[in-house]
Amino acid sequence: xxxxxxxxxxxxxxxxxxxxxxxxxxxxxxxxxxxxxxxxxxxxxxxxxxxxxxxxxxxxxxxxxxxxxxxxxxxxxxxxxxxxxxxxxxxxxxxxxxxxxxxxxxxxxxxxxxxxxxxxxxxxxxxxxxxxxxxxxxxxxxxxxxxxxxxxxxxxxxxxxxxxxxxxxxxxxxxxxxxxxxxxxxxxxxxxxxxxxxxxxxxxxxxxxxxxxxxxxxxxxxxxxxxxx
Amino acid sequence: xxxxxxxxxxxxxxxxxxxxxxxxxxxxxxxxxxxxxxxxxxxxxxxxxxxxxxxxxxxxxxxxxxxxxxxxxxxxxxxxxxxxxxxxxxxxxxxxxxxxxxxxxxxxxxxxxxxxxxxxxxxxxxxxxxxxxxxxxxxxxxxxxxxxxxxxxxxxxxxxxxxxxxxxxxxxxxxxxxxxxxxxxxxxxxxxxxxxxxxxxxxxxxxxxxxxxxxxxxxxxxxxxxxxxxxxxxxxxxxxxxxxxxxxxxxxxxxxxxxxxxxxxxxxxxxxxxxxxxxxxxxxxxxxxxxxxxxxxxxxxxxxxxxxxxxxxxxxxxxxxxxxxxxxxxxxxxxxxxxxxxxxxxxxxxxxxxxxxxxxxxxxxxxxxxxxxxxxxxxxxxxxxxxxxxxxxxxxxxxxxxxxxxxxxxxxxxxxxxxxxxxxxxxxxxxxxxxxxxxxxxxxxxxxxxxxxxxxxxxxxxxxxxxxxxxxxxxxxxxxxxxxxxxxxxxxxxxxxxxxxxxxxxxxxxxxxxxxxxxxxxxxxxxxxxxxxxxxxxxxxxxxxxxxxxxxxxxxxxxxxxxxxxxxxxxxxxxxxxxxxxxxxxxxxxxxxxxxxxxxxxxxxxxxxxxxxxxxxxxxxxxxxxxxxxxxxxxxxxxxxxxxxxxxxxxxxxxxxxxxxxxxxxxxxxxxxxxxxxxxxxxxxxxxxxxxxxxxxxxxxxxxxxxxxxxxxxxxxxxxxxxxxxxxxxxxxxxxxxx
Numbered sequence: 015x016x017x018x019x020x021x022x023x024x025x026x027x028x029x030x031x032x033x034x035x036x037x038x039x040x041x042x043x044x045x046x047x048x049x050x051x052x053x054x055x056x057x058x059x060x061x062x063x064x065x066x067x068x069x070x071x072x073x074x075x076x077x078x079x080x081x082x083x084x085x086x087x088x089x090x091x092x093x094x095x096x097x098x099x100x101x102x103x104x105x106x107x108x109x110x111x112x113x114x115x116x117x118x119x120x121x122x123x124x125x126x127x128x129x130x131x132x133x134x135x136x137x138x139x140x141x142x143x144x145x146x147x148x149x150x151x152x153x154x155x156x157x158x159x160x161x162x163x164x165x166x167x168x169x170x171x172x173x174x175x176x177x178x179x180x181x182x183x184x185x186x187x188x189x190x191x192x193x194x195x196x197x198x199x200x201x202x203x204x205x206x207x208x209x210x211x212x213x214x215x216x217x218x219x220x221x222x223x224x225x226x227x228x229x230x231x232x233x234x235x236x237x238x239x240x241x242x243x
Numbered sequence: 244x245x246x247x248x249x250x251x252x253x254x255x256x257x258x259x260x261x262x263x264x265x266x267x268x269x270x271x272x273x274x275x276x277x278x279x280x281x282x283x284x285x286x287x288x289x290x291x292x293x294x295x296x297x298x299x300x301x302x303x304x305x306x307x308x309x310x311x312x313x314x315x316x317x318x319x320x321x322x323x324x325x326x327x328x329x330x331x332x333x334x335x336x337x338x339x340x341x342x343x344x345x346x347x348x349x350x351x352x353x354x355x356x357x358x359x360x361x362x363x364x365x366x367x368x369x370x371x372x373x374x375x376x377x378x379x380x381x382x383x384x385x386x387x388x389x390x391x392x393x394x395x396x397x398x399x400x401x402x403x404x405x406x407x408x409x410x411x412x413x414x415x416x417x418x419x420x421x422x423x424x425x426x427x428x429x430x431x432x433x434x435x436x437x438x439x440x441x442x443x444x445x446x447x448x449x450x451x452x453x454x455x456x457x458x459x460x461x462x463x464x465x466x467x468x469x470x471x472x473x474x475x476x477x478x479x480x481x482x483x484x485x486x487x488x489x490x491x492x493x494x495x496x497x498x499x500x501x502x503x504x505x506x507x508x509x510x511x512x513x514x515x516x517x518x519x520x521x522x523x524x525x526x527x528x529x530x531x532x533x534x535x536x537x538x539x540x541x542x543x544x545x546x547x548x549x550x551x552x553x554x555x556x557x558x559x560x561x562x563x564x565x566x567x568x569x570x571x572x573x574x575x576x577x578x579x580x581x582x583x584x585x586x587x588x589x590x591x592x593x594x595x596x597x598x599x600x601x602x603x604x605x606x607x608x609x610x611x612x613x614x615x616x617x618x619x620x621x622x623x624x625x626x627x628x629x630x631x632x633x634x635x636x637x638x639x640x641x642x643x644x645x646x647x648x649x650x651x652x653x654x655x656x657x658x659x660x661x662x663x664x665x666x667x668x669x670x671x672x673x674x675x676x677x678x679x680x681x682x683x684x685x686x687x688x689x690x691x692x693x694x695x696x697x698x699x700x701x702x703x704x705x706x707x708x709x710x711x712x713x714x715x716x717x718x719x720x721x722x723x724x725x726x727x728x729x730x731x732x733x734x735x736x737x738x739x740x741x742x743x744x745x746x747x748x749x750x751x752x753x754x755x756x757x758x759x760x761x762x763x764x765x766x767x768x769x770x771x772x773x774x775x776x777x778x779x780x781x782x783x784x785x786x787x788x789x790x791x792x793x794x795x796x797x798x799x800x801x802x803x804x805x806x807x808x809x810x811x812x813x814x815x816x817x818x819x820x821x822x823x824x825x826x827x828x829x830x831x832x833x834x835x836x837x838x839x840x841x842x843x844x845x846x847x848x849x850x851x852x853x854x855x856x857x858x859x860x861x862x863x864x865x866x867x868x869x870x871x872x873x874x875x876x877x878x879x880x881x882x883x884x885x886x887x888x889x890x891x892x893x894x895x896x897x898x899x900x901x902x903x904x905x906x907x908x909x910x911x912x913x914x915x916x917x918x919x920x921x922x923x924x925x926x927x928x929x930x931x932x933x934x935x936x937x938x939x940x941x942x943x944x945x946x947x948x949x950x951x952x953x954x955x956x957x958x959x960x961x962x963x964x965x966x967x968x969x970x971x972x973x974x975x976x977x978x979x980x981x982x
Binding site: 023024026027029030033034065066068069070071124125126127128154156158216218219221222224225226 | 394397398401402403404486487488489491492579580663664665666667668669670671672673674675686690801
């Protein structure tokens with residue numbers, strides 16, 4: 015695995031992400047400043063981490079989506095390269111047009127930091143091959159604007175093409191439609207070619223038994239296995 | 244010197260919060276009438292908030308030294324050695340007045356200010372805590388204040404990227420019109436890379452970094468040094484507006500230039516902004532400072548010298564840089580998109596000179612601005628001792644079970660999940676013990692070492708007996724750190740009181756400080772930083788005396804720590820320490836009977852230390868499977884919290900003969916802990932207690948899903964949990980301004 019973690023001003027979970035990648039792949043990720051125009055040669059995974067790029071003062075992710083490095087990310091993705099976009103990264107990916115839809119303020123209008131249950135919708139992707147479809151994992155969220163919204167056609171297409179990656183659920187896998195207001199309880203989605211995953215929860219914060227459950231590990235292990243294959 | 248416009252009149256002096264004799268003292272010091280800008284500068288330096296003029300004489304009694312203390316009070320934050328070449332840098336500070344006037348921005352900038360204090364010293368912040376006190380839940384403003392303050396703290400800390408891992412929230416009608424927001428930040432640095440405010444070298448550039456200067460926050464510190472009245476909300480323009488995004492950039496840029504060896508001295512611009520930071524850097528270094536204000540980055544046109552010197556715009560720093568590193572430092576700041584401007588230089592004159600387009604607006608002796616600030620030994624009265632309440636004189640009008648339900652669902656003792664779920668408490672991936680326990684535990688780098696941290700105070704005890712209350716605040720912080728297995732190392736204190744010009748308030752202050760001093764000495768728990776917030780009163784009614792104690796301890800090995808959740812069924816539950824059934828000023832008395840009476844529980848510091856050392860030993864040797872300190876609500880509330888955290892029930896033995904059951908279960912005797920041990924270890928633990936001279940009493944066993952008291956119907960832990968979790972969300976979901 016040769017991962018590149020993007021760094022925009024105001025991003026703050028880049029170290030958590032780099033630490034998780036290191037813990038699971040054994041390799042250091044490259045930290046890439048937003049003004050760069052190229053990814054390091056041989057990059058096989060781009061990660062857009064969480065935080066508050068540009069303070070989220072404009073629409074979340076809107077400014078970062080237009081940074082020079084995003085051209086290189088688009089090229090990487092067009093060639094089928096893997097992109098993992100978490101939280102603010104998911105918002106940036108949507109604003110950059112890498113993924114459809116938009117993330118609005120949580121329905122209850124409050125920031126939420128808590129563990130949630132996610133139902134794994136499919137296990138035949140580079141990101142989720144280590145999980146069983148239909149199984150439930152526990153990972154934290156930490157967001158004020160994770161309310162996934164798209165037009166009816168987009169939602170129908172996402173559902174029709176099986177591109178919903180995770181849904182907010184109860185511990186026994188029952189979908190929770192009221193978690194943050196997201197349509198169809200969507201917590202994460204794939205791109206058409208399944209090479210881009212955007213999600214609001216933070217798998218990188220549940221990889222280390224000293225600080226909590228480790229249900230996020232499998233996502234990173236899946237990526238390691240995919241890239242080693 | 245510019246002509247003196249506007250003319251200095253007694254009214255203008257009074258508007259600046261200076262008493263006539265203080266103004267005369269200043270006139271004598273400079274030998275002439277001050278300019279308008281100088282009047283602004285001195286009002287900023289000599290107000291209560293910045294000069295500690297009423298408190299200084301008493302603060303000197305606090306112990307501040309220990310072999311592990313690297314820096315005590317007097318710098319931006321305290322610094323302690325935690326081993327392995329690492330230092331913990333921490334401080335707590337109030338933002339009470341601004342948070343009442345404008346809750347979201349007031350609380351947010353409180354967090355921003357304390358974070359800046361910590362990273363100014365070269366430390367990367369690793370955790371935040373806070374201590375909040377609001378008025379009566381029935382007061383029409385309380386709900387909106389809770390909502391705004393919590394959102395403000397979250398809004399700043401979440402964006403900045405530091406986990407908010409602990410704190411406390413309480414309610415009392417005495418905070419109506421004067422809520423308290425005390426924010427604490429904890430950072431990590433290398434012991435040999437701590438940065439200070441002391442400037443060295445003559446002719447060195449004084450550099451301004453960070454956000455631009457605007458008109459916000461002018462006279463903020465002066466506002467914080469006066470009591471409130473009905474018109475206080477009109478002071479909204481004195482509250483600053485926070486920009487956590489700029490602060491995050493300032494953090495990264497500041498730490499980067501420190502790493503690159505560019506910095507000689509650094510001071511953040513907090514209260515009284517440019518004035519306080521420049522004077523401090525010069526005075527500490529025995530140097531003069533000359534500022535040229537036309538070089539200061541401003542975000543508004545036509546700001547006057549007076550406005551620039553008093554602005555409290557946030558996210559700004561002042562530094563003295565190594566001249567040969569200036570270009571490198573500037574490039575780093577430009578990379579982060581921040582302002583960088585040379586605004587003056589150090590001189591050998593010990594004068595603080597402020598020029599604007601060539602005109603001298605101020606020319607003052609720099610050391611005297613700080614050192615010659617008035618200092619008062621204000622008259623105070625000794626607080627009256629209240630009689631000890633005999634448990635036999637306190638009836639229990641309901642069953643023990645009903646009283647328990649009332650307590651755990653009360654505003655003070657209910658779950659504060661609604662609050663801390665709005666704070667990102669997981670970022671940085673080191674939060675080992677999350678909010679809701681006795682103390683937060685945060686791993687240091689990759690471990691196994693960790694820091695434990697907590698904030699504590701029981702204001703109703705301090706009101707009833709300031710001396711014992713001061714002791715108790717320290718003892719409880721020490722106990723909470725002990726309960727997770729940490730060695731308590733040092734404290735930061737945030738002393739919130741009413742108007743010190745009233746002798747009874749001053750008496751509360753003096754006796755609380757003496758109580759804190761005595762406890763800190765006895766527990767080897769020095770004070771390394773702190774903040775005093777006086778004039779917390781509205782229309783002549785003061786808050787409950789609230790000396791918040793922020794404690795920090797170290798765990799050498801995370802695997803040897805404890806948490807409060809029961810771990811297994813069938814374990815023995817024990818109480819460490821003696822239970823006499825002290826009901827005076829207890830939560831039971833206040834919540835179940837609506838009475839706030841009697842003397843608070845006394846704190847025997849020798850017993851506190853003995854019992855705590857015993858519990859810490861049991862955790863270290865692996866005998867204690869769960870540990871919880873006893874405080875508000877006593878034994879039964881603590882047991883319920885342990886059960887709710889694990890969803891494991893308890894079966895309890897009868898309370899001892901000779902003590903009313905409600906006094907046994909709800910009394911608030913100090914120096915106690917509940918622990919659980921495996922049945923096989925019981926005799927060993929009992930033998931150890933006997934040897935250490937520590938009272939140990941068996942309470943019952945863990946198991947099932949119910950709380951069972953002898954002779955009463957069992958209560959489902961899930962039902963207690965529901966009561967515990969529902970008060971705050973239900974309250975906050977209520978209509979604003981009802982009742």
